Amino acid sequence: MISAIPPVASLAQKEIALPPPLHSPAFYAGDPFPAYRELRATDPVTWNEEHGFWALLKYEDIRYVSTNPALFSSARGITVPDPAIENPVMEGSLIFTDPPRHRRLRKLINSGFTRRQVAILEPKLRAFARTALDAIDPAGGTEFAERIAAPLPTRMIAELLGAPDEDWEQFRRWSDAAVGMDDPDVELDTFTAMGELYQYFEKLIALRRNGALRDSDDLLSVLVAAEVDGVRLSDQDLLQFCLLLLVAGNETTRNLIALGTLALIEHPQQFRLLREHPELIPTAVEEFLRYTSPVANMTRCATRDVEMRGRLIREGQYVTMLYGSANRDEDIFGPTSEQLDVTRNPNPHLAFGCGEHSCLGAQLARLEARVLFEELLARFEHIEPAGEVLRMQATMVPGVRAMPVRLRAATDPRRAKARAG
Numbered sequence: 001m002i003s004a005i006p007p008v009a010s011l012a013q014k015e016i017a018l019p020p021p022l023h024s025p026a027f028y029a030g031d032p033f034p035a036y037r038e039l040r041a042t043d044p045v046t047w048n049e050e051h052g053f054w055a056l057l058k059y060e061d062i063r064y065v066s067t068n069p070a071l072f073s074s075a076r077g078i079t080v081p082d083p084a085i086e087n088p089v090m091e092g093s094l095i096f097t098d099p100p101r102h103r104r105l106r107k108l109i110n111s112g113f114t115r116r117q118v119a120i121l122e123p124k125l126r127a128f129a130r131t132a133l134d135a136i137d138p139a140g141g142t143e144f145a146e147r148i149a150a151p152l153p154t155r156m157i158a159e160l161l162g163a164p165d166e167d168w169e170q171f172r173r174w175s176d177a178a179v180g181m182d183d184p185d186v187e188l189d190t191f192t193a194m195g196e197l198y199q200y201f202e203k204l205i206a207l208r209r210n211g212a213l214r215d216s217d218d219l220l221s222v223l224v225a226a227e228v229d230g231v232r233l234s235d236q237d238l239l240q241f242c243l244l245l246l247v248a249g250n251e252t253t254r255n256l257i258a259l260g261t262l263a264l265i266e267h268p269q270q271f272r273l274l275r276e277h278p279e280l281i282p283t284a285v286e287e288f289l290r291y292t293s294p295v296a297n298m299t300r301c302a303t304r305d306v307e308m309r310g311r312l313i314r315e316g317q318y319v320t321m322l323y324g325s326a327n328r329d330e331d332i333f334g335p336t337s338e339q340l341d342v343t344r345n346p347n348p349h350l351a352f353g354c355g356e357h358s359c360l361g362a363q364l365a366r367l368e369a370r371v372l373f374e375e376l377l378a379r380f381e382h383i384e385p386a387g388e389v390l391r392m393q394a395t396m397v398p399g400v401r402a403m404p405v406r407l408r409a410a411t412d413p414r415r416a417k418a419r420a421g
């Protein structure tokens, strides 16, 4: 049994207060941060009675769980558990595997998912961002989530995989359906979407296996040929990886771009600072990741009894890591942990997780956000809400579905430069 972290003193007291509904999609789609703050102070390893799982609020505890895959497995599901259904698992897919299989798979996939593969996307990404932003009529405003935040990540994944341009919109429908299973408004059901995706990716893989696209250097072509220690990726591995990229890379990055923009709208001084000092944009992207935590949580299952802060986590119980809380932990980020500060540095946030499963797409997500904010801030000197922000009803990635905004075009010379460049 593990007991590295001291117990909290006031257990009896806090059990009287009404516990926040950590099992509820609406909780994550709303403003969970005040409840996180309260729980960090009173009940940082908290039991959710309704769905029967533990939730972790403190940074160090989440690091501990993420870096001990032998004690906390990903193979029995990674979503907030729901007693009405078995925790979904796509057996064998990277994110649902533990070492040693996880290490083998990750090594193979890393060989294709390199910095270079990501960097070669930048010119295309910038062109997409410019086209999307230039299409905005500042006077009329725009639906920011749908028109700006959503298409970029989808297009980048399509580019990575070497999928033809005309499939982009279909990509997006599948991805929404695959991630938004808690959302009654999503029409296409998850299983239909997964089936259609499988068939589509089978075609892309077959084209590369049979040599029809011999000279292409997209990620999928690299992975088809990848070999580490005499081991290669099977068709099944590749299919699952394509699906994982789509699910893991779309809604998450869309959320970062939309919620980052919303954070700037709500903090006009920070908006101005960033416009005056665009060199701060990479630092600001880290702060958007910390402050908004686009992925609310990931879950693990204890493989044996573990004690944390005086609470006994039993073998077989689920433990949910609340990244949004870790990212505002006063012990790590100090007295300004609840504030947006685009100059914050260092910023050791856990928005991409850490340890074994830390986000494979982190560099791509950072690049997408950096380029988008560079182009956005060069063009517009003011952004304001023009209607209600609507969130997906989901526990893990409560994405932004609608975010109408009005923008004012910049009058300074950088705007002209951005358009010309």
Ligand code: HEM
Binding pocket: 066, 074, 078, 094, 095, 096, 106, 157, 244, 245, 248, 249, 250, 252, 253, 256, 293, 294, 295, 298, 299, 350, 351, 352, 353, 354, 356, 357, 358, 359, 360, 361, 362, 364, 365
């Ligand atoms: C802002 C954007 C993103 C955020 C906040 C994010 C967050 C995360 C987190 C927290 C994990 C850890 C999962 C765990 O510990 O169980 C993860 C894993 C992963 N992410 Fe991301 N992600 C983002 C974008 C992307 C993109 C753009 C891609 C690829 C196109 C991607 C692909 C993956 C994959 C494949 C994994 C699984 C890695 C493994 O199991 O070894 N993510 N991501």
